Amino acid sequence: MSQIEGITDLILEVFRLNGALVHAGDGLVADIGLTSARWQVLGAIALTTQPLSVAGIARTMGLSRQAVLRLVKEMIGDGLLRLAENPHHRRARLVLMTVTGEAVYAAAIARHRPWAEGLARDLDRDAIGTATTLLRALRQHLDAARTREVDDD
Amino acid sequence: MSQIEGITDLILEVFRLNGALVHAGDGLVADIGLTSARWQVLGAIALTTQPLSVAGIARTMGLSRQAVLRLVKEMIGDGLLRLAENPHHRRARLVLMTVTGEAVYAAAIARHRPWAEGLARDLDRDAIGTATTLLRALRQHLDAARTREVDDD
DNA sequence: CAATATTTGACAATATGTTGTCAATATGGT
C-alpha cells in the first residue's frame, strides 16, 4: 500500500470513528441532560486551572469560537454554566460551572470511567500512545497550514 | 498515565483531527464545487465495483442513511449524481455518477494526491498502519455495542 | 402461503459546526 493510500485510509477511519464516538458519548450521558459536545465544554473548563473565556475554550477544543459560543449560551440557559467578570478583559468574560454543572460533570465522569475501561481493555497500551502522537502530529501539521492560510489574507 | 487517560486523550484528539481534516478537505476542493462530505460520497461510489443504494453508501461511510440521502439529493440537483433502477429492489435505486460527477471527482483526486503526500511525508509508515488498525478496532467495538443497543429495543 | 420483521427512501425537527460580518476591546509599534 502506498503512503498516500495509507494516510487516506487513516483519514477515512478518523471520520468514521468520530461519528461513532459522538454517538456513543451522546448515549452515555443523554439521561443526565448532556450531549458529547456539551460534555466536552465542561471538560475543557474542568481541566484548566485558570478560568477560560469562550474563545479560550474554543482553542482548547479545536472548535470555532462561534460553535462554543452557542453551546455556552445554551448551557447558561440550562443552568450548567455562568459568566464572571474578567479583570483582564472587559469583553471576554470567564466561563465557570454552576454547582449544577459541576454535579452533572461529575456524573458524566463516573459513567465515562468504566466505559473507557471497557473500550481500552484489549487494546495495546503502546499502540494507543503511538496513535495519539500520530494524530496530534497530523493535526498540528494541518493547523500550521491553516495559520499560513490566514496570514495570506 | 492510566489506560483511561490514554484512551481519553486519543478520543479528544480524534475530535480535533476530525475538525481539522474536514476544514482542510473543504478548502482543497471548494473551488470545484465540492465539500468534504460530498467528496466522500463520490469516493464511496467510485471505490465499489457494484453500484450502491443510498443506504449502502451510508454503511460504507459510517454515516446515517438520512445524512447521505440529503447529500445525494442535493448532488443530483447539482448534476453530480443520478439514479438508476435497481433490478433487485424497486425502492432502493442505485446511485451513479454523471459524467460531470466523474470529472469533478477526478479533479478532487488530482488535488488530494500531492496534499496527502505532503501530509504523510515526515510520518512513520508503520505508525500510520498501527494507528489505522487501532482506530478501526475502536470503531468496530463501538459499532458492535450499537448493534446490541438496537437489539434490546 | 401468510404473518412478521427488516430494510429502504422520504420528510421533519433538532443538534452541531463552519463562515461571514460587525462593533467593542486589547495590544503593539512608531
Add this chain to the structure above:
DNA sequence: ACCATATTGACAACATATTGTCAAATATTG
C-alpha cells in the same frame, strides 16, 4: 499618545449529521 492590528462576543446564514416517524418494498419465519 496614536494608529494599525488582532482578539473577542454577538448575530445570521448555511452545511452537516442525528433522531424520529412513516409507508413502501423486501426478507424471514412459521
